[in-house]
Amino acid sequence: MKDLRLSIRNLNKSYNVPVLKNVNLSIGRGEIHAIVGENGAGKSTLINVLTGLTPRDSGSIFLDGESYEPDSAGDGFAAGVSFTSQELSIVESLTVAENIFLRQLPRRHAIVDKSALHAAARALLDRVGLDYVATDSRAASLSLADRQLLEFAKAINAECRLLLLDEPTAALTEQQADRVHAVIREIAAQGVGVIYISHRLDDVLGVSDSVTVLRDGAVISTTAADSSSAADLVSLMTGGGVIRPRDLAATDAASRPALVVENMCTANLPDSVNLTCHEGEIVGIAGLAGSGKSELLRAMFRLDLLHSGQVIRHIKSETVQIQSARHAVRNGIGFLGENRQTMGIFPGQGVLTNMMLPDILRSAACTVDATVEKTVAKQLGKRLAIRYNSLQQDIRELSGGNQQKVLIARWLNAGSAVLLLDEPTRGVDVGTKQAIYELLFELRSNGNAIVIASSETDELMTVCDRILVLSNRHLVAEFNRGLWSEEEILSASFSAYTDNTMSEMSQSEGVQ
Amino acid sequence: MNAIRRHAEENFIVLSLILLIVFFSWLSDNFFSVITLKTILNQLPALTVVTVGMTLVLIVAGIDLSVGSVLSLSATVIGVLVVGWHIPLPLACLAGIVTGLACGAANGALVAFFRLPAFIVTLGMLEMARGLAYIVNNSQTVYIGSSIQAIALPLPGVGVSLALLIAIGVVAAGHFMMTRTVFGRHLTAIGSNEQAARMSGIDARPHRLFVLALSGALAGLGGVFNAAYLGSADPNAGIGLELSAIAAAVIGGTSLMGGRGSVLGAFVGVLIISILQSGLAQIGVSEPSKRLITGAVIISAVLLDRWRQKHPQ
Numbered sequence A: 001m002k003d004l005r006l007s008i009r010n011l012n013k014s015y016n017v018p019v020l021k022n023v024n025l026s027i028g029r030g031e032i033h034a035i036v037g038e039n040g041a042g043k044s045t046l047i048n049v050l051t052g053l054t055p056r057d058s059g060s061i062f063l064d065g066e067s068y069e070p071d072s073a074g075d076g077f078a079a080g081v082s083f084t085s086q087e088l089s090i091v092e093s094l095t096v097a098e099n100i101f102l103r104q105l106p107r108r109h110a111i112v113d114k115s116a117l118h119a120a121a122r123a124l125l126d127r128v129g130l131d132y133v134a135t136d137s138r139a140a141s142l143s144l145a146d147r148q149l150l151e152f153a154k155a156i157n158a159e160c161r162l163l164l165l166d167e168p169t170a171a172l173t174e175q176q177a178d179r180v181h182a183v184i185r186e187i188a189a190q191g192v193g194v195i196y197i198s199h200r201l202d203d204v205l206g207v208s209d210s211v212t213v214l215r216d217g218a219v220i221s222t223t224a225a226d227s228s229s230a231a232d233l234v235s236l237m238t239g240g241g242v243i244r245p246r247d248l249a250a251t252d253a254a255s256r257p258a259l260v261v262e263n264m265c266t267a268n269l270p271d272s273v274n275l276t277c278h279e280g281e282i283v284g285i286a287g288l289a290g291s292g293k294s295e296l297l298r299a300m301f302r303l304d305l306l307h308s309g310q311v312i313r314h315i316k317s318e319t320v321q322i323q324s325a326r327h328a329v330r331n332g333i334g335f336l337g338e339n340r341q342t343m344g345i346f347p348g349q350g351v352l353t354n355m356m357l358p359d360i361l362r363s364a365a366c367t368v369d370a371t372v373e374k375t376v377a378k379q380l381g382k383r384l385a386i387r388y389n390s391l392q393q394d395i396r397e398l399s400g401g402n403q404q405k406v407l408i409a410r411w412l413n414a415g416s417a418v419l420l421l422d423e424p425t426r427g428v429d430v431g432t433k434q435a436i437y438e439l440l441f442e443l444r445s446n447g448n449a450i451v452i453a454s455s456e457t458d459e460l461m462t463v464c465d466r467i468l469v470l471s472n473r474h475l476v477a478e479f480n481r482g483l484w485s486e487e488e489i490l491s492a493s494f495s496a497y498t499d500n501t502m503s504e505m506s507q508s509e510g511v512q
Numbered sequence B: 001m002n003a004i005r006r007h008a009e010e011n012f013i014v015l016s017l018i019l020l021i022v023f024f025s026w027l028s029d030n031f032f033s034v035i036t037l038k039t040i041l042n043q044l045p046a047l048t049v050v051t052v053g054m055t056l057v058l059i060v061a062g063i064d065l066s067v068g069s070v071l072s073l074s075a076t077v078i079g080v081l082v083v084g085w086h087i088p089l090p091l092a093c094l095a096g097i098v099t100g101l102a103c104g105a106a107n108g109a110l111v112a113f114f115r116l117p118a119f120i121v122t123l124g125m126l127e128m129a130r131g132l133a134y135i136v137n138n139s140q141t142v143y144i145g146s147s148i149q150a151i152a153l154p155l156p157g158v159g160v161s162l163a164l165l166i167a168i169g170v171v172a173a174g175h176f177m178m179t180r181t182v183f184g185r186h187l188t189a190i191g192s193n194e195q196a197a198r199m200s201g202i203d204a205r206p207h208r209l210f211v212l213a214l215s216g217a218l219a220g221l222g223g224v225f226n227a228a229y230l231g232s233a234d235p236n237a238g239i240g241l242e243l244s245a246i247a248a249a250v251i252g253g254t255s256l257m258g259g260r261g262s263v264l265g266a267f268v269g270v271l272i273i274s275i276l277q278s279g280l281a282q283i284g285v286s287e288p289s290k291r292l293i294t295g296a297v298i299i300s301a302v303l304l305d306r307w308r309q310k311h312p313q
Helices: A043-051 A074-080 A095-101 A114-128 A146-159 A174-189 A200-209 A232-239 A293-300 A327-328 A340-342 A351-362 A370-383 A400-413 A430-445 A457-463 A486-498 A502-509 B002-006 B008-027 B034-059 B067-083 B091-115 B118-137 B146-150 B162-180 B182-194 B195-198 B204-230 B241-251 B262-282 B287-310
Strands: A003-015 A018-027 A032-036 A056-065 A081-084 A162-166 A194-198 A210-215 A220-222 A259-266 A271-277 A282-286 A306-316 A316-322 A331-338 A418-422 A449-453 A468-472 A472-480
Touching: A003 A043, A003 A194, A018 A043, A018 A194, A018 A220, A032 A043, A032 A174, A032 A200, A043 A074, A043 A081, A043 A162, A043 A194, A074 A081, A074 B118, A081 A146, A095 A114, A095 A146, A114 A174, A114 A472, A146 A162, A146 A174, A162 A174, A174 A200, A200 A232, A210 A232, A210 B118, A220 A232, A232 A486, A259 A293, A259 A449, A259 B008, A271 A293, A271 A306, A271 A449, A271 A472, A282 A457, A282 A486, A282 B118, A293 A306, A293 A418, A316 B118, A327 A331, A327 B008, A331 A400, A340 B195, A351 A370, A351 A400, A351 B182, A370 A400, A400 A430, A430 A449, A430 A457, A457 A486, A457 B146, A468 A486, B008 B262, B034 B067, B034 B162, B034 B182, B034 B204, B034 B241, B034 B262, B067 B091, B067 B118, B067 B146, B067 B204, B067 B241, B091 B146, B091 B204, B146 B162, B162 B182, B162 B204, B162 B262, B182 B195, B182 B204, B195 B204, B241 B262, B241 B287, B262 B287
Parallel strands: A032 A194, A032 A210, A081 A162, A162 A194, A282 A449, A282 A468, A331 A418, A418 A449
Antiparallel strands: A003 A018, A003 A056, A210 A220, A259 A271, A259 A306, A306 A316, A468 A472
């Protein structure tokens, strides 16, 4: 107990649904402890609780045997907890040196001590392998990989007792990652406790002393790294690849294409993508966070610029090449963005306004028929069992699940025959989740074509006819219903991250 | 019940307006006099039409700071055309409105298609239009005469001026557009969440261009009313008018963050500001104190509105 850096006892956290369940974890001085798990397993939430960014619901945390209860990231820093965030916290308009020392700029009285700042920054940049970056260059000019290294330099700058690394090498090449790992070992050798989260399982096993597997917010196992294999970890992460069989009735229309993507490339999808979704078919897009799922759906709805290729909508015997999001809507394509708050709802507007929008876009008439509109909205509300007080009620007052139903109703009302759904059940309770699945089945049997991106593999396995797997922005595998296992899908999701050449490709794509 | 709730916005400020009138009538015996009423109504048309334009711009989360200057530019164009060029009055008025439309369209194009912030673009237009107004009029006030004053004088048999009738028509049209048309619904959607609107297939650019162009044209119309009220074209007209219009819109329940607003409410906001000004003058409040009180009323209106948002019903 004495030589433990960090000890977590019965930690719980929930947002509507539990995200962390009775988590117990101990990390010794100088120990590098990896945490692995699927998307949504609770890894990032655990980090956020430890940094003080997210308050915990219950449980206790001890740092060097003393109770540690951070209320803010500032408390965390004061207690010697340093971290890198998955969403890089780089201020683009500041210089590289200023970014590293943002929390405590070296100063003489109130004036920033430039020479001290640049000398200290130089040393840190050289240490993490950014020797080719000038300390006074703007952070905006750095590539994605360089930014990630800068984030890492920032984290190891401060004297710390505990270092939390959330995907510190996601955008790095093998060589860059090796450099980072060497630095992590040096830091651990000084007695710092390190928590290391990564999707690269080989790296995890190579650098860490022990590995904890999280699944659905619970600790499944903690083992020594040298007695584990990547295959063991995948199996533990998925719970042994349970397949939930559910027979989907074959739909007779399944041979007619509804939406065809041909040789599509965008800034975020370097490989050309070919994809066909048929009438009465649900196609799933699987992949880890940042694998390009959202980018694929956005490109299909023509929200992002296509570098090449085209998106073609088949309506009966006609074909239409989709030019813009507006054009997509007019040709019966609906889109549900991954972020309900920023991409979906109209805050401050009523349920009715939120539900009826694209329909009135399609109508030829210029004025809104208030009576018809109300009747239709009520019918949709009933069909989807949406719970609201009145049609004028501010959408923000509805629960997440009901908001999501309103957004789906929006597209049903628009008569969209093709639906592109990005994480349609994110932040939605179990009952609503089931209701959304039932709705998808109903739409499928009506001949709708649905493409659904989800980070929950079992969700895709429940609803899809076909699952395509994206890994590191490349389409790597395709599985048909009944011929898949969660393990296969997951290892396909990881495949392009462990491959050296793939990482280098994504590196050269970088961020301009 | 639903209808009441939907019109809560308007109901609330109409109540404030009535309270204000009762308050001044109680303090001053002759507040309800014909002269007072005339004074108030005569000031109204220009501010009303400019406020309607401003409200629409605010609803799409924009702002138009140039309305006061554009109003004076429109007035000076009319003055020069009528006095210097002997152009018939109706044609000259049309030219004034088109001048406003051109300024507004320039604002709109820069904001919508060059992605410049509306605040900066219309601030630039504020300076440019004012400068142009001085150039057009040689920095002089040009006397136009009684022909244009007819627009601002009460029509025989009706009792109110043509200008006021037109202004009320503009309010009615604006209210109809925001409440009953698809276009109005799209404006609300864009102001409320532009990204979500885009993902619903709505292109914000033509909408932004339209509202700023309309705001310019209405400022041009305001220039007609202003010249009619004064009987002359004054290049100093409308200084600070943009702030009165924003204040009226905000008192009427329009959010500066976009997505929420009522044209009818903004009109009541105009009435509240005008009655407050006249009422305070009536009871002998000095000019500096009038400004102090008006400012306090604007802030209180926003505070009250914020409070009502947090405690619906």
